Amino acid sequence: MNRIGKRWLIILFMIALGALSTYEMRQLKIGSYFKAQVGTDSPYVETEKQMMEEFAIRDLLLVAIPIQDNDHTLQEVITNIRQTKGVSLVINPLQFPLTLGKPSIAHRLGLIGEYNGDRYAIALIVISASNPESVSKSIFQATSGYNVKFFGSSFIGAMALDYISMILRNLSALAIAVIFCVFFYRLRSLAAAALSFAPTLLATFYLLGIYAAFGKQITLENVLMPFITLVMGSAASLHYMSHYLSLNVSNPVERAEKAFKEVSIPILMTTSTTVIGFLSLCITRSPAMTELGLSGAYGITAAGLTTFAFLPPLSTFVKAHIPVSQSDRVDLFFVENRKRNLWIFLIFATVISLFSFSVKREFHVLMFFKQNSEVMAGAQIVRKIAGVTVPAMIRVQFDIDPISSEAMSILQEIQQEVQPFSMRTISILDLNELFPDFLKNLAFLSIPEGLFINRHSNSAMMMVFPKDSHSQTHRDLEKRLQTIKLPHLEKISITGENYKYLEMNDRVLKSQSVSIFVAVAVITLMMIAMLKSFKLGLLSVIPIVVTLINIYGFLGLFKIPLNVISAYILNIVLGAGIDYAIHFMYSYRKKLPSPDTLIRTVELTGKSILANAVGIGLGFSVLLFSPMKVHVHIAVLMFIAMITASFYTLFFLCGIARSNS
Known part of the structure; x- marks a missing residue:
């Protein structure tokens, strides 16, 4: 020293x-956001890698542009987008090739419509660059003065990068101020x-x-x-x-x-x-x-x-x-009412646990963002007008030429099969709508290699936009695709951001119980070693174990879905919430066999435990100002969980202890 x-x-x-x-x-x-949801052994990752090699489309960005009669805004925005590096194709809904600008085509394809009283045209931007997030960010900056809205996987990633920067820059400073105030109040x-x-x-x-x-x-x-x-x-x-x-x-x-x-x-x-x-x-x-x-x-x-x-x-x-202050109302509350508090602990924990039966598993890309974010603003507009959500990417493997009439028939059959689960699809069939019948064959031959088809590998891609983001809808869609058996159709595989999130969620939740069990076992052994008592070591971990069980109840009570993020909270609370039992039991063990062991222990640790719980809860409450919805869930759960862990520890350990030696 x-x-x-x-x-x-x-x-x-x-x-x-x-x-x-x-x-x-x-x-x-x-860096990028959640680029490694699952490992390389995932079938979705394998399909995604194969499609990146075969097709030039890295992302389809939809740009909702406000339009009025005789307004040149649309053309100006389109011009700016076409000048952006990394954009391989821009489809202006009012200037389709060989359609003479007939808006009926755009209406039929769902690319013109109204949202909250405003008219929008939805431009389709095909991004072929290897870094689509960077391209989306460039497009966002190039059109910043036109009040346009965006939606697409690359735009979601680009906004996530901005949000990460904002969190580090602004919320970190706010967290420092909050924690310092907690320190000053306590000391x-x-x-x-x-x-x-x-x-x-x-x-x-x-x-x-x-x-x-x-x-x-x-x-x-x-x-x-x-x-x-x-x-x-x-x-x-x-x-x-x-x-x-x-x-x-x-x-x-x-x-x-x-x-x-x-x-x-x-x-x-x-x-x-x-x-x-x-x-x-x-x-x-x-x-x-x-x-x-x-x-x-x-x-x-x-x-x-x-x-x-x-x-x-x-x-x-x-x-x-x-x-250290002498016994006050707070200390006496835990000591004199310890038997009543023990009953409160048992009843409250039991009631909260009942809500765990209403917890639902759900995890998808849009769960990360608040309703007032740029991402959700664009998502709501394009969903209403174009029927577009976060897409699933289907790879179709033929044993014939993908632009043959038989292949087109197969794609039409697949399109009909996925219709009950989707709002719409986009494929080579939609490009077919842009040309008169007598030019369709010539148009197919002129389509660039990798734009929805790859003649070298005899494959085609189809973008499916599910009718909602629910996990069950995505699972049902995948199951339906697996049932399709047609001549000249070798294989259908599917991938997409939401499918990778679903797989990550399933993997994590399946192994969550193992990780929690291992952590609890190790911590229990550490408590036994520190207290030099098998009985005290086991008793000391009961409050935090009950807290973990009740977190599931709080998920159901506040209708927060069970997913990777909420599961993450369990491990944090386990590691931090056991601190209260450590401080309480270490002090209690040192003061034995004093006749006033319990009251002296509560005087020394009680208010510190409560102050620490409030401090951690307030510190994480800074995340309420994050643009990420998942961070709001973390803030709410951490505040409730730490307060619960502190009271459970004091209620239970005081309740089972004797007031004298």
């Missing part, structure tokens, strides 16, 4: 690391709040600097890493500083040494259990969840290391002494 007396040296070292990290952060890159000292928050804040900078130095991108999978580090990693700092302020030791170095000695074990335990909660996500069979788990574990580990290394020396600058 000699480092405690070398506080100025520690400060210089922290500043140097902070400056280096800030310098490296200039190279921090924002009642500006200096103590600033110094105790400094290691966690610097840990966030260090981690971002490391990401930048090694070229690791910030994506939708790990964008919450700064929040996790700030919000959850700061718990150890708050616990240490609270204990430091409660000690009545005149020498600051001796005071820091005593505080560190008394809280180092529970802090090490809480940091380790939180890391284990995140690492358990790596057991799932999803690259995205593995990235989520690793990024969270990195953040908590960095916060724990900086707290252990830097906070004890920094705390010696704080002279204030805030003794």
Whole structure:
């Protein structure tokens, strides 16, 4: 502990690391969103890869352009789009080839219509570039002054990249302000709040600097890493500083040494259990969840290391002494009403658990975005006018020429089979509508290779727009395709963003129980070892296990679907919620066999546990301002889960404890 007396040296070292990290952060890159939903062994990934090799269409971007009589806006927008690099085809709905601009064709194809009293024309943009998100972003910027709306997978990805940047830039600053206010309210000292928050804040900078130095991108999978580090990693700092302020030791170095000695074990335990909660996500069979788990574990580990290394020396600058308050109404509520509270715990937990039966599994691309976002604004317009949602891509393999009359008949049959599950389809058959009958054969021969057909591989592609985003609709569509058996039809395969999300959801939820079981087992063994009691170790994990069960109930109560994101919350809550039992039981065990063990334990830990739960909940509540709907779900669930875990811990452990030794 000699480092405690070398506080100025520690400060210089922290500043140097902070400056280096800030310098490296200039190279921090924002990456794509959820590009690795599933592994390369997925049939959807295999089909997608095959289609990328055979067809020139990387994405079909739909642009909703407001039109009026004698308005040149449409033509100006189309001109700007055609000048964008990476665009291979632009279809103006009012200027189809050989149709003399008859709007009836556009109406029949669903490319002109009204939405909320405004008339729109839907331009079809075929993107062939290898980076369609970048092309969509360029189109969005080139048409920014025309009040147009966009929809397409590439546009969703482009907006996700913008949202990630906004989250890092704006919401991180807001989270810092909220957590600092929580520290100040709990410690009642500006200096103590600033110094105790400094290691966690610097840990966030260090981690971002490391990401930048090694070229690791910030994506939708790990964008919450700064929040996790700030919000959850700061718990150890708050616990240490609270204990430091409660000690009545005149020498600051001796005071820091005593505080560190008394809280180092529970802090090490809480940091380790939180890391284990995140690492358990790596057991799932999803690259995205593995990235989520690793990024969270990195953040908590960095916060724990900086707290252990830097906070004890920094705390010696704080002279204030805030003794542990004597029993007040809060403490007495948990002790004197412990039997009643135990019944409240049992009844409330049972009632909430009943709602778990109404939980529904659902996961698709549009679940990520709020209704007022740019993505959903465009999605609503094109769905209403053109009948277009997030597409499924069908690859049709023939044993004949894909532009032969037999192949066209097969495509028509497939189109009819998928009709009950779709709003519309787009394929070579739709291009057929653009030409008079006497020119159809000539037109087919002039179609560029890779535009809906590939004559080298005897294959064709069809874009199917499901009638809704529900998982069951997509499964029914896939099952129907598997039943189609026709002459000259070798194989039908399907892929799409929503299918990859469905597979990721199924894989994660199937392995979720295993990851939770492993994490609970490891944490239980750690509790038994720390408390040196098999009985106390088992009892200490009951509140958090019940909390995990109740999270399913809260999902049903608030109609939040069960998916990868909500499953992610279980592992976070397990790792963070067990902290309350660690602090309570460690203090309780140390004070045995004192005749006032329970009340002294509650005095020391009760309000700190509640303050920590509120602090974490408020920290995550910053995500309510995120443009991502899934982040709102995380904010709501984390606030409820942490408050629930804190009260369950105090209600249950106080309820089963005896008021004396």
